Amino acid sequence: xxxxxxxxxxxxxxxxxxxxxxxxxxxxxxxxxxxxxxxxxxxxxxxxxxxxxxxxxxxxxxxxxxxxxxxxxxxxxxxxxxxxxxxxxxxxxxxxxxxxxxxxxxxxxxxxxxxxxxxxxxxxxxxxxxxxxxxxxx
Amino acid sequence: xxxxxxxxxxxxxxxxxxxxxxxxxxxxxxxxxxxxxxxxxxxxxxxxxxxxxxxxxxxxxxxxxxxxxxxxxxxxxxxxxxxxxxxxxxxxxxxxxxxxxxxxxxxxxxxxxxxxxxxxxxxxxxxxxxxxxxxxxxxx
Numbered sequence: 001x002x003x004x005x006x007x008x009x010x011x012x013x014x015x016x017x018x019x020x021x022x023x024x025x026x027x028x029x030x031x032x033x034x035x036x037x038x039x040x041x042x043x044x045x046x047x048x049x050x051x052x053x054x055x056x057x058x059x060x061x062x063x064x065x066x067x068x069x070x071x072x073x074x075x076x077x078x079x080x081x082x083x084x085x086x087x088x089x090x091x092x093x094x095x096x097x098x099x100x101x102x103x104x105x106x107x108x109x110x111x112x113x114x115x116x117x118x119x120x121x122x123x124x125x126x127x128x129x130x131x132x133x134x135x136x137x138x
Numbered sequence: 139x140x141x142x143x144x145x146x147x148x149x150x151x152x153x154x155x156x157x158x159x160x161x162x163x164x165x166x167x168x169x170x171x172x173x174x175x176x177x178x179x180x181x182x183x184x185x186x187x188x189x190x191x192x193x194x195x196x197x198x199x200x201x202x203x204x205x206x207x208x209x210x211x212x213x214x215x216x217x218x219x220x221x222x223x224x225x226x227x228x229x230x231x232x233x234x235x236x237x238x239x240x241x242x243x244x245x246x247x248x249x250x251x252x253x254x255x256x257x258x259x260x261x262x263x264x265x266x267x268x269x270x271x272x273x274x275x276x277x278x
Contacts, residue, residue, distance in 0.1 A: 003242065003272055005235055010266035051270075059155065059166050060233035062269070066168050 006121065007062045008051040011072055013081035016043040017097040041084065047126040048106065054118035063118040075113035076106050099127040103135045140257060141197045142185045145207045147216035150177040151232040175219060181262040182211060184245060187273065188254025198254050210244040234263045238271035
């Protein structure tokens with residue numbers, strides 16, 4: 001049995017969002033989401049760490065770096081970077097653009113585009129230096 | 139209880155399989171295959187798992203762990219050309235995966251104690267790329 005090996009690569013994207021749910025009144029939204037409910041929206045420099053797991057192949061690699069970067073860039077970064085999540089990203093129509101939901105969307109984007117032999121096991125998104133959200137494969 | 143200690147070493151390397159054409163090496167290793175080598179400031183995070191000793195209140199003696207990291211990793215690898223000066227990288231391609239595995243194999247016997255064992259080796263090649271060898275992947 002081999003020792004587990006994981007490779008994590010870091011990416012960045014800048015995006016705007018506003019947290020607001022039509023299920024609640026304007027007052028209740030302000031109370032729930034605070035500053036994140038400001039009507040004109042605001043933005044973050046998100047940091048995305050993607051982790052894959054798999055055996056080290058004969059080339060000494062778990063994953064080809066260029067192929068890894070290509071799938072994350074085309075499946076995620078190109079769709080989210082310098083976008084307004086609420087307006088430009090169709091999946092957030094009717095879905096609150098919390099970073100929890102963003103992490104799940106990134107997981108879905110990656111899963112749909114995944115062609116690499118290594119297994120996708122973790123998506124970690126930092127909204128700010130103080131707030132980080134992690135999805136992990138069970 | 140998990141205990142993590144960091145160490146740094148700066149080294150040069152080149153990722154090339156001598157059996158392949160230059161084009162094939164570029165395809166697999168990208169600019170890591172540039173023939174004359176290049177360098178990184180590698181950051182190492184070593185995690186030891188164990189039970190806190192009831193007398194000392196410690197999982198592992200930190201000074202001893204520092205000495206082990208220096209002896210097994212930093213002294214032999216810092217300011218070296220891995221492919222030329224640090225076996226087994228004269229014959230094993232020094233990808234970050236293989237560097238993490240080599241560090242694991244050097245450290246594992248040295249940190250083995252009745253109450254503690256090596257849990258994970260994390261090697262950052264750059265701030266944006268790291269490999270975990272060992273416990274971080276357990277369960278997957």
